[in-house]
Amino acid sequence: MARTPLALDVPALGALERGAGNLSGQLAQLLREAIHRGEIRPGDALPSTRLLAASLQVARGTVVQAYEQLIAEGFLESQRGASTRVAEALSVAGARVRRAQSARGQASRTRLPEPAARFAQVAREFSPLPPVPFAVSVPVGLTAPADIWRRLGNRVRAKGPGAPAGYDAPRGALPLREAIVAYARKSRSVHCEAGQVIITSGTQQGLYLASQVLLGSKDQAWVEDPAYRGITATLENNGRGSAMIRVPVDGEGIDVEAGIRQAPHAKVAFVTPLHQYPLGMPMSMARRSAILAWARTNDAWVVEDNYDSEFRYEGHPFPSLHSSEPDRVVYLGTFSKVLFPSLRLGYVIVPHDLADAFCGARVLMDRHPPNADQHVLAAFMADGHLERHIRRVRNVYANHRAQLIAAIDTLLPPEVAWVQPGDQGMHLVLWLEESLDDREVVAMAARAGVAVRAVSPMFSPGNGRPGLVLGFGGFSNEQMKEAAKRLAAVITEAVRSGMRRDAGKSAFAPKGRTRLQNGQ
CATH class of the missing domain: 3.40.640.10 (Type I PLP-dependent aspartate aminotransferase-like (Major domain))
Known part of the structure; x- marks a missing residue:
């Protein structure tokens, strides 16, 4: 089996000026510049002297001299029997240089087109939540497809359709x-x-x-x-x-x-x-x-x-x-x-x-x-298999939903937070006391290791009401109970600290806790 080369190519080096002489010095300078620009990073392996010499069409000794010069200057490091690499000690200095270059780039950057700013906002809004409660649709355990999916995949992808x-x-x-x-x-x-x-x-x-x-x-x-x-x-x-x-x-x-x-x-x-x-x-x-x-x-x-x-x-x-x-x-x-x-x-x-x-x-x-x-x-x-999977997952989610509503009912008083009525889906809406800023609650919850989304941005301007989307799929009841405790502590702290927002009222969510009915 062919071996995968460990050394990277160095396309950023460009061409040597053969008429100017001192080819080893030119090569050393090109490598320094590539390292400064971050095109070659600390720890990267360089091509062997034989490979690089063949690529540049120069004598191997020219490359050896350039490598030795950069080793002496601390840009490269080499051990017997191992590849020549960019020195790890350059990582701290390189980070400082890149931060400075980034700051200069920010200062000199031209104004972005209007569509670019809007799409950047969309990217921020749609960033996936970490796979912790209460992210929606995290397939693990009983809610993940059975091994049949993997077996079908192997069969279909190998020589099938x-x-x-x-x-x-x-x-x-x-x-x-x-x-x-x-x-x-x-x-x-x-x-x-x-x-x-x-x-x-x-x-x-x-x-x-x-x-x-x-x-x-x-x-x-x-x-x-x-x-x-x-x-x-x-x-x-x-x-x-x-x-x-x-x-x-x-x-x-x-x-x-x-x-x-x-x-x-x-x-x-x-x-x-x-x-x-x-x-x-x-x-x-x-x-x-x-x-x-x-x-x-x-x-x-x-x-x-x-x-x-x-x-x-x-x-x-x-x-x-x-x-x-x-x-x-x-x-x-x-x-x-x-x-x-x-x-x-x-x-x-x-x-x-x-x-x-x-x-x-x-x-x-x-x-x-x-x-x-x-x-x-x-x-x-x-x-x-799909119908059987849906039946199995539906039973799991029904249990998780009931357990989560019961935990919320125990942990939070109805004047602070209450569940929107509903009998289907993979999430609950937890309405918050109207003065709270749900986006700030989301940020506080994230710092506490709980993943939720704010409801108010889903309304038209001026009609928002604070609430949270809580997914209950893919997590054990123990995980959700622990996350519910942390979320309740976050909401309680938000109320205690007097967090406020400006929001209109909505007619569909009565101010009062929706309790479980018929065991659901």
Whole structure:
């Protein structure tokens, strides 16, 4: 088996000026400059004198002289039988130089374009939480896929359909799209064909595709208030922020009458009807009928984000909006939460007339989704493993949810924090006393080793209410009880220290603790 070379190449050296003479001195100076610039770091191994001499087309002695000079100056260090390396002692001095260079660069940097600043803010907002309670969707233990996933992967990637190949269909692998057709029909009464399914890298990409395909330059869009930041950030950063109409949410879901009053001729409504994000309630049947009637009357589209609907703990899952109006509803689903977030596989089910448009938009984003995991997932679904996994995880999450609510009920008085009603999903919303700044509570919790997200940024400006999103998947009850104690201490300290914020009030969250009912 071929040995992997330990020494790095040094492309930054450039060419020697052969007519100027003293080639060893030139080489030594080029190496010094590369070290100062940080292109060669302390501890890096340099090429052997024989390899570097052949690369530069000089005598080996020229390289030997340059190395010896730099060893004498403390830039390099060498031991018998080992590679010549950049001296480790340079690490402290090099760090000082890099900090100074960075400071000079900051001072001289030109002003960033306006889109760059907005996208930088998105990057900060969407930074992943550490895998500690109460981060959402951390698949470990009983909530991680069984070993069958690994075995299927080995089989499919070796010589099966997931082996390296050429370009694939922009819509995604046909076996996976066919498996999604069967899954959506059984789980959500969605009736479609494989040609209507577009494989995405998750719901976020599906939302982006829908905003690109469905919204014209002057069209308006309804967006829930509060809403998933992924859709509001998408519209804000693709030039459609002014077209976004925030429609309030109450205990029945999006207020359709309010939407009609604000923007009766909007072209798209982005909704989470099966499990409103972040609050958790399903859309009532009256509101479902109303939003579909509005879409029919106004020749508009409804984008249905099937958020966390697999995990309902009381009663049967609701049917989708798509099942009632397949020619008006774009249906989004994902496997990233059900299985594991790093999978990055989701799907969009679109009306026949929109299939080519969504496919074209998908092509411009990244040609087609990665091939291997699509075939692993298709086999996983076809053999019934996905349904068994969901049943197992649902039982785990139901227990975790009950334990977490009980811990919160014990640790925090209802005038300080209370749980939003809900019977499904992978997270709870913990409302905070109205004077608290939930973003500051998030920062304090992080310092205490607890991972939560703030709810107030999910509202439109001026309508925010302080709260926290607490995920309860992937952690043991012991871990969550300990984290709940630390979070309760953080919230108590925030109240004691008089932390204040300016915020409007919301009508959907009564000031009082929501207690467990029927053992849930």
